[in-house]
Amino acid sequence: MTPQGWLQAAVFLAIVVALTKPLGLYMARVFAGERTFLSPLLAPVERLLFRVCRVDPVREMSAASYLFATLAFSVLGLLYLYVLLRTQKWLPLNPQDFDNLTPDNAWNVAVSFATNTNWQFYSGESTMSYLSQMAGLTWHNFVSGAVGIAIAIAVIRGVTRTDRKTVGNFWVDVTRALLYVLLPISFIGALVLCWQGMPQNFNPYRDVTTLEGAKQTITGGPMASQEVIKELGTNGGGFVNANSASPNENPTPFSNLFEMLLIFVIGAALTYTYGRFARDQRQGWALFVAMALLFGAGYTVAYAAEAAGNPIVHHLGVAGGNMEGKECRFGVPASSLFAAVTTDTSCGAVNSAHDSYTPLGGLVPLANMQLGEIAFGGVGTGLYGMILFVVLTVFIAGLMVGRTPEYLGKKIEAREVQLAILGALVLPIFALVPVAISVLIPAGTATLGNGGVHGFSELLYGFTSTTENNGSAFGGLGGNLYFNVVMGIVMLAGRFLFLIPALALAGSLAGKKSVAETVGTFTTYSPIFVVLLLGVIAIVGALTFFPADALGPIVEHLQMLQGKVQ
Amino acid sequence: MLETVQRPLSAGTERPGQTPARPDSTLHHVRTAVLFTIISLVVLGLVYPLVIAGLAQALFPSQANGSFVSTNGKVVGSDIIGQLFTKPRYFHGRPSAAGKNGYDPTSTSATNLGPTSKKLIDATKATITALKKENPDATAPIPMDLVTSSASGIDPDISPEGAYYQAARVAKVRGLDVRRVQALIAAHIHPRELGFLGEPHVNVLELNIALDGLR
Numbered sequence: 001m002t003p004q005g006w007l008q009a010a011v012f013l014a015i016v017v018a019l020t021k022p023l024g025l026y027m028a029r030v031f032a033g034e035r036t037f038l039s040p041l042l043a044p045v046e047r048l049l050f051r052v053c054r055v056d057p058v059r060e061m062s063a064a065s066y067l068f069a070t071l072a073f074s075v076l077g078l079l080y081l082y083v084l085l086r087t088q089k090w091l092p093l094n095p096q097d098f099d100n101l102t103p104d105n106a107w108n109v110a111v112s113f114a115t116n117t118n119w120q121f122y123s124g125e126s127t128m129s130y131l132s133q134m135a136g137l138t139w140h141n142f143v144s145g146a147v148g149i150a151i152a153i154a155v156i157r158g159v160t161r162t163d164r165k166t167v168g169n170f171w172v173d174v175t176r177a178l179l180y181v182l183l184p185i186s187f188i189g190a191l192v193l194c195w196q197g198m199p200q201n202f203n204p205y206r207d208v209t210t211l212e213g214a215k216q217t218i219t220g221g222p223m224a225s226q227e228v229i230k231e232l233g234t235n236g237g238g239f240v241n242a243n244s245a246s247p248n249e250n251p252t253p254f255s256n257l258f259e260m261l262l263i264f265v266i267g268a269a270l271t272y273t274y275g276r277f278a279r280d281q282r283q284g285w286a287l288f289v290a291m292a293l294l295f296g297a298g299y300t301v302a303y304a305a306e307a308a309g310n311p312i313v314h315h316l317g318v319a320g321g322n323m324e325g326k327e328c329r330f331g332v333p334a335s336s337l338f339a340a341v342t343t344d345t346s347c348g349a350v351n352s353a354h355d356s357y358t359p360l361g362g363l364v365p366l367a368n369m370q371l372g373e374i375a376f377g378g379v380g381t382g383l384y385g386m387i388l389f390v391v392l393t394v395f396i397a398g399l400m401v402g403r404t405p406e407y408l409g410k411k412i413e414a415r416e417v418q419l420a421i422l423g424a425l426v427l428p429i430f431a432l433v434p435v436a437i438s439v440l441i442p443a444g445t446a447t448l449g450n451g452g453v454h455g456f457s458e459l460l461y462g463f464t465s466t467t468e469n470n471g472s473a474f475g476g477l478g479g480n481l482y483f484n485v486v487m488g489i490v491m492l493a494g495r496f497l498f499l500i501p502a503l504a505l506a507g508s509l510a511g512k513k514s515v516a517e518t519v520g521t522f523t524t525y526s527p528i529f530v531v532l533l534l535g536v537i538a539i540v541g542a543l544t545f546f547p548a549d550a551l552g553p554i555v556e557h558l559q560m561l562q563g564k565v566q
Numbered sequence: 567m568l569e570t571v572q573r574p575l576s577a578g579t580e581r582p583g584q585t586p587a588r589p590d591s592t593l594h595h596v597r598t599a600v601l602f603t604i605i606s607l608v609v610l611g612l613v614y615p616l617v618i619a620g621l622a623q624a625l626f627p628s629q630a631n632g633s634f635v636s637t638n639g640k641v642v643g644s645d646i647i648g649q650l651f652t653k654p655r656y657f658h659g660r661p662s663a664a665g666k667n668g669y670d671p672t673s674t675s676a677t678n679l680g681p682t683s684k685k686l687i688d689a690t691k692a693t694i695t696a697l698k699k700e701n702p703d704a705t706a707p708i709p710m711d712l713v714t715s716s717a718s719g720i721d722p723d724i725s726p727e728g729a730y731y732q733a734a735r736v737a738k739v740r741g742l743d744v745r746r747v748q749a750l751i752a753a754h755i756h757p758r759e760l761g762f763l764g765e766p767h768v769n770v771l772e773l774n775i776a777l778d779g780l781r
Contacts, residue, residue, distance in 0.1 A: 004758055004761070004762040007762040008762050008763055008764075011762065049602075049605060052601060052605065053598050053601040053602050053605065054594070054597065054598060054601070055598060065595075068592070068595055069595045069598070069599070072595045072596050072599040073599045073602065073603070076596075076599050076600065076603055077603060080603065080607075123673065123674070123675075125671065125672050125673070125674060126672050126673060134611055134612070134615040135607060135611035135612055136611070138610065138611060138614075138615060139606065139607055139610050139611035142606070142610045143606060143610070171598055171602065174602075175602075178606065178610070183610070183614070186614070187614070187618070190618045190622075191618070191621060191622065191625065191626075194618075194622040194625070194626045194629055194630055195625070195626050195629065196629070197629045197633055197645075197646050198629065199629070199630055199631065199632050199633075200615075200618055200619045200622040200623075200630045201619060201622075201623070201630055201631050201632070202619065203631065203632075205672065206632070206634075208634070208641050208642060208643050208644075209640070209641075209642065210642060210643050210649045210650065211637075211642050211643065211649070211651070211656065211771065211774055211775065211778070212649075212650070212651060212652065212653055212656065214649075214650060216643060216647075216649050216650075216669065216670075216671065217670070217671060217672050218632050218634070218643070218644050218647060218671055219671045219672055220631070220632055222615040222618070222619055224618060224622060224630075225614060225615040225618040225619070226615070240671075240674050241673070241674045241675055242664075242674035242675060242676070242717060242718035242719065242720070245674075245676070245716070245717030245718040246674050246718040246720065247646040247647060247648075247718065247720060247721070247722055248646065248647070248671075251633075251646050252759065252764070253758065253759045253763035253764025253765075254759050254760075254763055256763070256764065257763055309710075310681045312681065312682065312687055313687070313690055313710075313713075313714075316687075316690060316691060316694055317694065317707075317708065318690075318694065318707070318708045318709075318710055318713055319707060319710070320709070320710035321710065322681070322714075323710045323711050323714040324676075324677065324679070324681070324686065324714040324715060325676040325677065325678070325714075325715065325716070325717045326714075326716065326717055327716050327717050327718060327721050327723070328660070328711055328716070328721055328723035328724055328725055328728075328765065328767040329721075329723050329756075329764050329765065329767045330764050330765065331764060331765030332765075333765075334763070334764050334765070335717075350717075351717065352676075352717045353676035353677070353678055353717045355676070355678040355679070355680060356676060356677065356678060356679060356680065356681065356686075357681070358681050359680075359681060359682075449678045449679070450678075450679060450680045450683050451683075452682070453682075454680035454681075454682060454683065457680070474678070474680075475675075475676060475678040476678035476679065476680075556680070556681070556682055559682050560681055560682050564682060565682050565683065565684040565687050566682060566683070566684055
């Protein structure tokens with residue numbers, strides 16, 4: 001480990017902290033419908049859009065209606081992408097003449113992008129036409145991110161308002177997330193990435209004769225416009241197979257820092273937005289601190305494990321950290337940092353091959369997902385995931401002292417706790433049951449890239465990633481009909497079965513009356529609360545996943561120390 | 567289930583003229599979803615990437631088109647994409663899992679082999695043996711990056727140690743003083759950006775082009 005490795009992470013976190021208040025405040029104004037510095041430009045666009053789409057912006061929706069709009073929009077987008085991928089051969093902007101995707105693969109990709117997962121059983125550079133990349137995948141990156149932000153705002157409203165039956169207008173929230181947040185940042189960000197070396201063109205691939213006289217085909221495409229929203233919307237689907245490890249998608253150490261900031265910034269800022277809506281910034285900062293601690297712990301373990309390297313390779317007479325599946329311009333620190341960042345959120349972009357990490361280094365991204373991707377989290381999904389944990393924590397704290405639990409002046413009753421538990425059950429059910437089934441059937445093990453316990457880790461990582469809508473992979477796991485279909489179902493469940501209890505919780509809390517704070521009220525911004533919250537997160541995660549993790553990365557760690565290979 | 571409480575965006579904003587009859591109905595949601603999808607597709611899926619492409623082509627034409635590099639008026643590759651070097655007179659890049667022979671940008675990939683994979687360890691052994699045979703005069707320890715495959719398979723860089731390790735071989739084949747080759751390497755090290763971002767590295771194609779320029 002080097003001082004620069006720690007400084008890089010510290011500077012990164014410091015920038016995230018610095019951006020949290022201004023962006024959080026800005027988003028609070030945007031979603032409260034107040035004027036912002038972009039309003040003179042965007043308000044007329046917004047009004048026109050509402051008129052054409054017949055949206056009445058002052059009319060709010062119940063949680064049920066909000067949910068229905070979410071589902072209608074998401075299902076429509078899913079169907080559209082499926083049709084696009086099945087017909088791309090006959091459509092324009094396909095200079096490499098790529099064929100249509102097979103039905104099962106198109107289903108998997110359509111679900112994957114509609115659910116903000118971006119799990120990729122395809123290699124973009126040899127599968128996707130430029131039209132599919134921009135009008136299919138880039139568009140989904142925008143709207144699935146905007147839907148996540150909208151749901152988070154609805155949940156924030158539900159938690160922070162009293163005695164109301166509505167949680168906001170879905171179309172207004174999605175429009176504002178797109179127009180005021182995602183599009184302006186993407187616009188500038190795409191140009192920053194181009195400046196760093198990222199291509200943005202519509203040229204066919206170009207054959208060159210290398211210095212040694214061999215032929216090499218250099219790929220192209222509208223990469224920068226997709227790359228920026230891939231990170232900002234915490235989508236993570238690469239333009240090419242190697243994702244942000246490819247120098248096309250991540251040319252320099254600076255672009256690497258910039259991409260990591262894009263991944264974290266909205267999730268972090270939403271904690272401030274939350275405090276603003278709650279009229280108590282301490283509530284938002286308490287969540288921020290809990291998230292930052294989770295992030296710091298993950299990076300520390302991953303960095304230490306990767307810097308220590310692989311003793312089996314050391315035994316061959318080569319010293320140093322683990323560079324298998326890592327790029328020279330990033331090295332161990334920037335790779336470990338990216339791995340932590342991409343799984344603390346639901347992003348899933350990768351700048352190194354997680355499959356080739358040391359067992360404990362690879363356990364970090366896996367565990368980050370198993371804890372629910374709440375360390376800043378996916379855009380929106382992280383915050384409402386964290387709020388479900390807060391409800392559980394408040395409930396448990398209430399049990400400890402024998403008082404009716406309260407949060408932000410609302411009584412937390414049986415219904416809220418049931419909804420939070422429902423949300424918490426989605427991950428274990430859809431991540432673990434399919435792993436158990438897969439190891440028992442031939443189709444489930446036919447495409448593993450590694451044997452032994454590492455093969456099991458590939459399955460565990462794959463289903464955890466798809467349930468959590470992350471999309472990063474232990475990339476050795478190949479696609480087949482079985483995985484295309486089953487992981488499609490798992491991604492849908494992970495997105496919507498989690499979103500439904502979250503919105504229901506919002507609707508339930510919005511209708512409650514506020515109770516006055518007393519001396520007995522448990523403060524939900526104190527260090528004690530943060531510790532308790534982290535304890536609940538860790539216990540829920542550990543109880544659920546420790547047995548499975550023990551069979552995978554932990555056994556492999558012991559094997560590695562003994563020098564066993566298989 | 568409806569209220570009219572959310573404030574309009576700005577003071578003086580008119581409410582749209584027609585309020586739909588049943589704004590919460592299934593039909594209304596679906597119709598709005600269709601309209602919203604079409605409009606956002608045009609804006610985000612077509613106009614936005616085209617505008618970015620236009621601006622990028624104007625502001626950063628070289629990068630936007632793929633950072634191609636030429637020698638003697640001939641394009642020999644992309645500055646950001648690694649290429650395969652096998653001849654002893656050139657510095658070599660890292661092992662690559664991209665495509666059949668490696669360094670295929672249309673097939674970017676890592677090995678995705680785990681740390682206890684027999685296949686990986688066997689391949690690493692073979693790489694070490696080949697590297698030692700190729701560089702009999704190298705005295706420094708073998709650098710880790712030269713025996714491990716990159717994440718993209720088209721990593722354009724090696725570590726400075728990886729370049730110095732090959733200096734004696736390259737100098738010998740070309741009949742150059744090894745100190746000149748070492749000085750060339752030193753001149754081509756990209757340090758950590760801003761002093762702390764990433765790791766020091768050497769772009770292999772840049773270095774080899776400069777090497778061909780030495781007389």
